Amino acid sequence: MFQKILIANRGEIALRVLRACKELGIQTVVVHSTADADAMHVRLADESVCIGPPPSRDSYLNVHQIVAACEITGADAVHPGYGFLSENAKFADILAAHNITFIGPTGDHIRIMGDKIEAKRTAKRLGIPVVPGSDGAISEEKEAKRVAAEIGYPVIIKASAGGGGRGMKVARSEADLEIALQTAKSEAGAAFGDDAVYIEKYLEKPRHIELQVFGDGAGRGVHFGERDCSLQRRHQKVWEEANSPALNAEERARIGGICAKAVADLGYSGAGTIEFLYEDGEFYFIEMNTRLQVEHPVTEAITGIDLVHEQIRVASGGGLSVRQEDIKFNGHAIECRINAEDPRTFTPSPGTITHFHTPGGLGIRVDSGVYSGYKIPPYYDSLIGKLIVHGRNRVECMMRLRRALDEFVVDGIKTTLPLFRDLVGNPDIANGDYDIHWLEKYLAKEE
Structure with missing residues (x-):
């Protein structure tokens, strides 16, 4: 069992993990931004480390500062909670390189499931039922029309790297498809730095x-x-x-x-x-x-x-x-x-x-x-x-x-x-x- 776990998150989930660690007799370290100095998980942790100013990119997403906090405090594992770095494969890899355990799956599994197209391929291979749709990314309108005609309208266009509803557009007919494809790609590129999209059958009342x-x-x-x-x-x-x-x-x-x-x-x-x-x-x-x-x-x-x-x-x-x-x-x-x-x-x-x-x-x-x-x-x-x-x-x-x-x-x-x-x-x-x-x-x- 671990001796000391660093909790790389904030709010209710940081407190949730902290309580579990205390029940197991594991020492806790929390990291926090300057905006969270008075947060409850900071008050209750065995140790706390300020890792930067309020913006997430300068604190809770700052991998260098979190790894440094692990080394300073002697934490042998990191629990990422949800959000922030919890599904960041590179973060998991970096922790492994520093002999710090990431409490989660391997970086390779995070990468596979983080790519919506590869995740769908993997799910299909593992026997999980999937929504009818394209086998990979769709880049051209002609290809999009072919796939949509095969699976039937309405269809939904989704960002491969996306989540939270961004880069998702519904097309109910071929006339809707061109603008839906262009809009989804544009939103995906702006939100995730990757404009790859794919098409699936749109279910009406799931x-x-x-x-x-x-x-x-x-x-x-x-x-x-x-x-x-x-x-x-x-x-x-x-x-x-x-x-x-x-x-x-x-x-x-x-x-x-x-x-x-x-x-x-x-x-x-x-x-x-x-x-x-x-x-x-x-x-x-x-x-x-x-x-x-x-x-x-x-x-x-x-x-x-x-x-x-x-x-x-x-x-x-x-x-x-x-x-x-x-x-x-x-x-x-x-x-x-x-x-x-x-x-x-x-x-x-x-x-x-x-x-x-x-x-x-x-x-x-x-x-x-x-x-x-x-x-x-x-x-x-x-x-x-x-x-x-x-x-x-x-x-x-x-x-x-x-x-x-x-x-x-x-x-x-x-x-x-x-x-x-x-x-x-x-x-x-x-x-x-x-x-x-x-x-x-x-x-x-x-x-």
């Missing part, structure tokens, strides 16, 4: 289903069930559930088995999430995230297994602590992402939190690094906390969620709490009857 997987790096793999992340705004997840209201036990076992076998065959090490669109009983691979997800707590709630403990165990060479038959699913869990944003316009709302009170009671968990008097900086992601609720079934979970949202108080800034109070009372949400387009349509009606 759900977003993702499988939590783990590999031990030596040919063993398991899955921890699925999460339903269909409630999204601009391709950004807002509300996540485990298990999905749309799947039954047979479907869960089928797609879970496929994914567990895939990570085993790949020789994958650590946590990963294989994401799908799901429509009419069929799964279609989107991508694989080679890190811990924001929404991992709902999986922990229904399995009773600490996924960060598992990450650390695997990275230290201890292997997986569970076999597939040991993983049982208990009840239902929902996570709401509480952001420092206007609940209608979603404009960021940085500022000082004058009062912060979290709900409690059976089945309630809040992951947050903020507190009364804390000043939300304007430089980073607007996520300030996650409300996770667990119940014996979805009905009980929704009852507890409604009560917990009423108890949650954040004064001094605007947050998305009012949005969730609206959603929890909506009949479609209560019935689990929604797809990836539902929230956008709901918000458009509210304007």
Whole structure:
């Protein structure tokens, strides 16, 4: 087991990892920008190192400073959390060159899954069902028209190196294709420095289903069930559930088995999430995230297994602590992402939190690094906390969620709490009857 872990992140995820390390008796080092000097994870860590000014490129993305912090403090491993350097293959390689363990997969696996085209090829080779589409990048309109005609309209054009909805355009006819292709390539080049795009069949009313997987790096793999992340705004997840209201036990076992076998065959090490669109009983691979997800707590709630403990165990060479038959699913869990944003316009709302009170009671968990008097900086992601609720079934979970949202108080800034109070009372949400387009349509009606 590691002696000292450096946590290369901030906010609630840094605090989440820090707590796991303390439970395992591992010394902690956190890095922080000058803007985060008063952050809760900085206050609670055994050691802290300031690595630069507020802009991420000068601090949380500054590989040289993070490696120097490891060497100064004697950290023998780095947990990257999510975001920032968590899916940076070069960072993983550099740490390995300095004999520092990256708590995550190898740089090669990060590279494979970070390229959407190569990831799709790999998924297909591993037996994972994929969306019909181009075999590689599309560069010319003639080629795009040929592929679109083969798979049928509507189609979606996606950036190979992309994410977060950037470089994605839908074409519903051949007449739409030229401008969609040009726009997607332009956006991809501007956002990612790579204008490569590919084409897939566009599904009209899919759900977003993702499988939590783990590999031990030596040919063993398991899955921890699925999460339903269909409630999204601009391709950004807002509300996540485990298990999905749309799947039954047979479907869960089928797609879970496929994914567990895939990570085993790949020789994958650590946590990963294989994401799908799901429509009419069929799964279609989107991508694989080679890190811990924001929404991992709902999986922990229904399995009773600490996924960060598992990450650390695997990275230290201890292997997986569970076999597939040991993983049982208990009840239902929902996570709401509480952001420092206007609940209608979603404009960021940085500022000082004058009062912060979290709900409690059976089945309630809040992951947050903020507190009364804390000043939300304007430089980073607007996520300030996650409300996770667990119940014996979805009905009980929704009852507890409604009560917990009423108890949650954040004064001094605007947050998305009012949005969730609206959603929890909506009949479609209560019935689990929604797809990836539902929230956008709901918000458009509210304007």
